[in-house]
Amino acid sequence: PCTESPLFALPNVVVTPHTGGSSAEALAAVGEVISTSTLAALRGEAVPNAVNLPASSLQARQLQALTSIAAAAGRLLAVLAPERAARFGVTVDGLVQSDIVEHVVGAALSEALGRWTDRRVTPVNARLVAEESEIAVRVSQDDPNPECVPAFSFEITLRDEDEPAHHVVVRWDRREAGIVEVDGFRLNSPLAGDVLITHHRDQPGMIGQIGTILGRYDVNIAGMQVGRRERARGAAIMVLNVDDEIPAAALAEITVISGIETAYVVSLPHPAPVDPVLAMTAP
Template identity: 55%
Template structure:
């Protein structure tokens, strides 16, 4: 916002907005009033929930992709305002770039950093082969390169969560603190993971497992 408040109270209010926006940018959160970001149409609390999960998806892409990808692509399954889509994409892109580069990245400078590292950053409409439910919007994030990885999130009823990781669908959306393992499907694997976590005093609140076929990837 501009800093030309006409009174002491106005200047104080504007200063508070600028301070909150600056802190949000430094924390990598959605910045509603950034000059080089579009104005979002969601309420700030809703946008924060959505971008937080998008950031988690981007973080996961960064972990899954060992090298710098050729492109980061977000596919939208459903109807969403362009400004909201940009905020969601930049939240994911900035988190991924934190893993792929040594640059300090926030949603505000994410596209610039991606361009500097020759990473194509694109938002596209999905082709409709994997549509979202009528009351939801899905965002699929792909890190394309030598080995493509995809994380899909769903926004429905004011809440968001991760619903798919590398073609493994989840029965319930994931959000919050989580551990994701990639292994071969074989007897005893779930118990083995539980024992490791137990030795480190980590409690399991919930668990989901998935596989493509018996004895295959899980």
């Protein structure tokens, strides 16, 4: 070991052997990291310190809260476009560390690929599976403004098309994440739970017809959001949260309503709140 050094004479320097880091507090912190990471892995959740993924600057629960919603965005894109996409793009707004971006991309891409292919896809091999499936993956940083609330815009482009077919926006305030926009329609509250989504023409009677069909099949509506791009009679979207499973027969009736373009049913996770103490450690 080193026995002489100018550092030894400095009054503001404390020198210890390597075991100096083995204090009761340090060992307790190591044990918490190991147990939290192990439990997350067993649940199939994101692990911030896995050896085959980028080391994350977020703790396990924070990372899981974000990646579970990113995975839901990928799942929603695959439901909106059951056909395998040609391009999968992610645009990041706000200042987000590159390791976090990689975890988000992996979570969303693996969930979409799990529906587009018959492969076993995880965030670890998602990019490789995308390449082998001839899906181009593009990730870009739009505005790295540290004052901006981070958002991730996911979009897919189908084969033989130039413009994106669908896109989903996830907003992350570094404590909670949620899907706040679908195909250009902004939602009043984050998308979560068992959901019916329709793209339709804005016209009288649309809400009533859908509600009547769901009522006939004993499906209870828990909440509803409606958005449109134009003042009236133009393209619109409806998002219904339901308490009961929507039968295929009910969905079939909804899709043939005059003015309905498409209708989808998808189950999405609710945003998982993060412990405020943990959130304070977020970058």
